[in-house]
Amino acid sequence: MTQDNKIVFENVSKFYGEVLGVNHVNLVLPPGVTSLVGPNGSGKTTLMNLLTGLVRPTQGSVTVLGLTPNDPEEFFRRVGYCAQFDSFPKGVTGYEFIFQSLRVRGLHTPECHRLTREAIERVSLGDAAGRRVAGYSKGMRQRIRLAQSIAHHPTVLVLDEPLNGLDPMARAESIALFEALGKEGLHVVISSHVLHEVDKISDHVVFMSYGYVVAEGKIHGVRSEVKEHPMQILVRCSKPSVLASKLFSQDHVVEAKLNDDGKGLLVRTQDADQFYLLLNQIVLQEDLALEAVAPADDDVNSLYQYLIGSDGASV
Amino acid sequence: MTTLTSARQFFREAPWQQWTAQLLAIMGIEVRKNFLTRRSIWIYLVALGPLVLIGGHDFLDTRWDAEQMRRDTEILAGIFQLYYLRLGMFFGCMGLFTWLFRGEVVEKSLHYYFLAPVRRELLVLAKFLAGTVSATIIFGVAVFLSFVLLYLPYGESGRAFVFSGPGLGHLAAYLGVTGLACLGYGAIFIAFSLVIRNPIIPGAFVLLWETFHPVFPSLLQKLSVMFYLKQLCPVAIAPEGMMALFTVVAAPVSAWIAVPGLILLSAAIMVFACTRIRHTEINYLAD
Numbered sequence: 001m002t003q004d005n006k007i008v009f010e011n012v013s014k015f016y017g018e019v020l021g022v023n024h025v026n027l028v029l030p031p032g033v034t035s036l037v038g039p040n041g042s043g044k045t046t047l048m049n050l051l052t053g054l055v056r057p058t059q060g061s062v063t064v065l066g067l068t069p070n071d072p073e074e075f076f077r078r079v080g081y082c083a084q085f086d087s088f089p090k091g092v093t094g095y096e097f098i099f100q101s102l103r104v105r106g107l108h109t110p111e112c113h114r115l116t117r118e119a120i121e122r123v124s125l126g127d128a129a130g131r132r133v134a135g136y137s138k139g140m141r142q143r144i145r146l147a148q149s150i151a152h153h154p155t156v157l158v159l160d161e162p163l164n165g166l167d168p169m170a171r172a173e174s175i176a177l178f179e180a181l182g183k184e185g186l187h188v189v190i191s192s193h194v195l196h197e198v199d200k201i202s203d204h205v206v207f208m209s210y211g212y213v214v215a216e217g218k219i220h221g222v223r224s225e226v227k228e229h230p231m232q233i234l235v236r237c238s239k240p241s242v243l244a245s246k247l248f249s250q251d252h253v254v255e256a257k258l259n260d261d262g263k264g265l266l267v268r269t270q271d272a273d274q275f276y277l278l279l280n281q282i283v284l285q286e287d288l289a290l291e292a293v294a295p296a297d298d299d300v301n302s303l304y305q306y307l308i309g310s311d312g313a314s315v
Numbered sequence: 316m317t318t319l320t321s322a323r324q325f326f327r328e329a330p331w332q333q334w335t336a337q338l339l340a341i342m343g344i345e346v347r348k349n350f351l352t353r354r355s356i357w358i359y360l361v362a363l364g365p366l367v368l369i370g371g372h373d374f375l376d377t378r379w380d381a382e383q384m385r386r387d388t389e390i391l392a393g394i395f396q397l398y399y400l401r402l403g404m405f406f407g408c409m410g411l412f413t414w415l416f417r418g419e420v421v422e423k424s425l426h427y428y429f430l431a432p433v434r435r436e437l438l439v440l441a442k443f444l445a446g447t448v449s450a451t452i453i454f455g456v457a458v459f460l461s462f463v464l465l466y467l468p469y470g471e472s473g474r475a476f477v478f479s480g481p482g483l484g485h486l487a488a489y490l491g492v493t494g495l496a497c498l499g500y501g502a503i504f505i506a507f508s509l510v511i512r513n514p515i516i517p518g519a520f521v522l523l524w525e526t527f528h529p530v531f532p533s534l535l536q537k538l539s540v541m542f543y544l545k546q547l548c549p550v551a552i553a554p555e556g557m558m559a560l561f562t563v564v565a566a567p568v569s570a571w572i573a574v575p576g577l578i579l580l581s582a583a584i585m586v587f588a589c590t591r592i593r594h595t596e597i598n599y600l601a602d
Contacts (some may be wrong), residue, residue, distance in 0.1 A: 016598065032369070054426055054597040079360075085599065087423035090352070091511045100344055106336040135358035148427075305377075 006030055006068040007051065007156065007187060012060035014046055020211045021046035024059070027206065027216060033182035035198045036191040037304055038208030044191040045084060047208070048158050051083040051189065064156055064187075077105075078156030082145050084161050090134045094144045095120065095129040098151050100292065105152060110237070119146075124173065125255035138165035146174065154188040161191055175201055199300040207307045214307045223298045224272060228304045230254045231298070235279070235293035237263040246282045266296060297304045337433050338441045345445030349411060354418075355453075358407045362457035363402075367393050368465045379469050384476060387483075390467050392550035395458065395489055400544055404454050405498045410505035411450055413514040415442045426597045436589040443585060450497035458489050459475065481549070488549040490529050495577050499540035502581035506588040509595065543577035546570070567588070 007029040014021035022043040034043040049055040050062050053069025061069070067075045077217050079302040088097055096229040098119055120129045122145040128136065129261040133144060142165045150157060163171050179201040182188045190200045194279070199204075199219070203301060215222045223231065244256040244265050252271035259265060272295075295304075347354060372390075376383070419425035428438055466473040466482065476482040507517040528539035536542045545565050568576065 049597065052430060054429060055593070056596060072434055073333075073432045076430055079430075083426055083431050085423045085426060089424045089427065090348070090422060100340075101427060101431065103340040104337060104344070104428065104433060105335045106432075108336075119443065 006065070008063045009047075009050070010061050012057045012062055012065075014050055014055060015058045015071065022050070022208075022211045022213075027213060029149065029204065029206075031185050031187050032203035033178060033183075033188045033190065033201050034204040034206060035300065036189065036206050036208060037195065037198070037203040037300055038214075039308060041210075042208040043051070043256040046159055046211075047080070047206075048083075048160050048189065048191065051077050052079060052158055052287045054081075054083070056263065058109055067298055075232065077152070077172060077233065078150065078154055079156040079158065080149040082149035082160065082162055084164075086138070086145075088141070091132065093123060093130055093132050094136070094140075097133055097144060098148045102151055106243040111192075115151050115153075120127075120149040122150065122177065123147040124170075139167055139170055141171060142166055143174075150181075151213060154186070156189070157181060158189045160191050161193065162190060166279075174235075178181050182237070189226060194303045195304055196299070202300065205300055205303070207303065211307050218301060220295075220298060222303055224296070225305050226303065227270065229297075230270045231275075232296035232302075233267045233269065233272065234292070234294050234296045235267060236293075237283075238289040240262075240265040242286050243279075243282055243288060246286070247275075247278070249295070250278060264291070316577065321555035332474070334434075334437055337437060341428075341433070341438060341441035342445040345415065345442055346449055349449035355411070355478050356476065358410055358453060361403045361407050362453050363460075364504040365398060365461050366368060366457065366464060368394075369461055369504065372434075373468045376468075378395075379472070381472070382470065384466075387465055387548055389552065391461065392548065392552055395492075395573075396545065396548055396552055399454065399458060400496055400541065400548075401501050401525070404450070404493065405500055405525070406518075407454060408446075408450050408497055409504050409514060409518050409521075412501045413445075413508040414448045414598070415446055415505060417509045417512070417514070417586055420599065429597060433597070435469065435592040439505065439509075439585070439588050439592050443501060446505065447497050447501050450501060451494045452492050454497065455490050456483045459486070462486050477563060482584070485549040490545065492544050492547050495574065496540065496544055498581050499544070502584040502588070503540070506584045506591070509588055535574065535592075538580065540580070543568075543580070544571040546573050558581075 007027070009025045009027040010023040013023045020043075025043075027048065030286050036047060038044050046055065050057055051064060053062075053072070053075070064075065065078055065079065070077050081245055091098070093102065095116060098116045099112050102115055107115070119125055119126060125140060125143055125147065127138055133141060136144065142162065146162055148158070157178075162174060163176070166174060167284075172286070174195055178188050182201065182203065190198060190202075193236060202219065204217060207214040207222070215225065217225075235243065236262070240258055240263065244258060247253045247256045248268060250269075252274050253267060253269050255268040256268045267275065276293075279290075279293065282288065291306075372387075416425065419428070429435070441463070462485075467479055469476070473482075503521055504514065504518075506522075507514060511517050525539055525541045528536050528542055531539075547570055
């Protein structure tokens with residue numbers, strides 16, 4: 001019952017002939033921004049295509065807000081998908097591209113015009129809307145496809161590499177848009193190679209490798225599950241050497257390294273919760289002036305390195 | 316009883332208005348695409364080719380008497396049955412209908428339709444109707460112009476043949492057969508395009524089937540589009556020599572059976588196409 005506002009993958013596998021797309025995927029995605037992270041060929045796009053019914057699972061089932069693509073009329077009223085295919089119907093202008101896709105939905109002409117204008121405004125393409133898409137730059141094509149996928153006000157928005165080809169300004173605008181949509185209660189599922197930007201807006205993250213889901217959940221939750229890599233915490237305080245000496249006596253503290261400026265230290269611990277409790281005690285006992293405490297590797301990029309093994313920035 | 320009740324309920328509750336709006340929207344997009352794409356140029360040339368022949372005949376011939384008109388009527392029947400029905404419309408429909416879905420796959424734009432809240436069966440139907448309308452207009456105009464160009468030089472006697480004689484009936488029959496041919500061939504080729512990537516092999520098979528159907532058993536003959544169309548043509552061609560293969564109707568049926576027969580055959584093929592599209596996946600890389 002409670003799955004009716006979630007995206008649910010139940011034991012989903014997809015094979016293209018003998019080639020594995022994804023295997024035994026079990027996921028429940030709540031509203032908010034979810035990022036799919038993984039190297040090329042890890043199954044991100046397959047997972048998105050399965051979610052939107054462009055491909056059918058070889059095994060298992062996918063439901064989105066309790067619906068399946070077998071009921072396309074209701075399903076695609078709620079779902080918008082900006083796929084990675086950089087292709088368009090021949091000869092259309094940006095405006096026609098969105099307008100036609102709304103007409104196909106069976107909407108009345110005035111409503112189609114209104115929604116088209118609104119979507120184009122939302123991606124800041126007003127000046128170029130009357131030009132043919134074939135003459136657009138890569139970033140403009142990306143934005144017009146994004147506009148097309150949000151024009152009908154979906155409750156689930158699936159975006160495959162939506163930041164590809166965007167200039168820094170457009171990228172920042174798009175990220176702000178995704179964040180706003182996530183806060184409005186939409187499901188926003190994003191795959192992106194730009195990990196540090198995805199990191200800023202993701203409520204949930206799904207790590208994929210070779211067709212398998214390696215880890216999933218809230219970033220902090222996933223980080224705490226990665227036991228073999230001690231958590232790194234940056235502490236800015238007075239008397240960091242005192243703090244370091246106190247920490248060394250604890251079993252869960254693997255390393256405490258003083259900063260070069262002498263105003264803080266980097267701690268590696270296998271139990272972050274224990275560390276925070278201990279830190280409170282030491283601060284009170286030793287009368288330390290605490291300036292800042294922040295996890296140093298509690299982000300998508302670090303998790304990518306730990307779980308998948310390569311440098312996320314170079315994906 | 317239960318099936319009947321659920322069918323009734325379906326027809327009562329189905330969103331007909333929504334479906335009609337979607338059907339018309341898709342048809343509008345597709346018809347425009349069919350007419351304006353550069354790929355259609357060769358179909359225009361195939362359709363309008365005989366006009367050059369008839370125009371040359373008008374220019375060079377000087378006899379415009381009743382005997383010549385009788386011969387020209389037979390020539391038009393020959394052009395229609397042997398060129399338009401067997402070649403022009405066949406290949407024109409093959410090019411047009413197979414491209415309705417294949418074109419979208421090649422241009423990687425089919426997913427936009429698949430991501431719209433449209434039943435895939437409705438998408439097939441809309442594309443099929445758009446193709447039928449486009450092909451019927453192209454070949455209908457060509458046949459109409461052929462007819463006009465053939466009888467125009469006859470002046471008063473030509474007008475009498477058309478308006479007081481059988482001429483107008485012939486024209487109506489030619490145009491009707493043109494529409495039915497586009498419907499029948501269209502259904503075959505749209506279904507093939509959903510099953511096989513390269514339309515040339517199935518196209519060759521259908522061409523052979525349509526050509527040699529007169530030698531098949533009676534039941535198999537009825538699975539041929541030409542079987543129905545031949546007997547709807549207003550002027551028979553003399554079955555002489557090898558031509559008999561193209562003109563003879565071994566077990567003729569009346570127009571009252573031929574027309575619904577062809578529509579039923581097309582509908583059956585379209586049901587298959589609709590079943591097929593439900594399982595179609597977007598995998599452009601494989602294409």
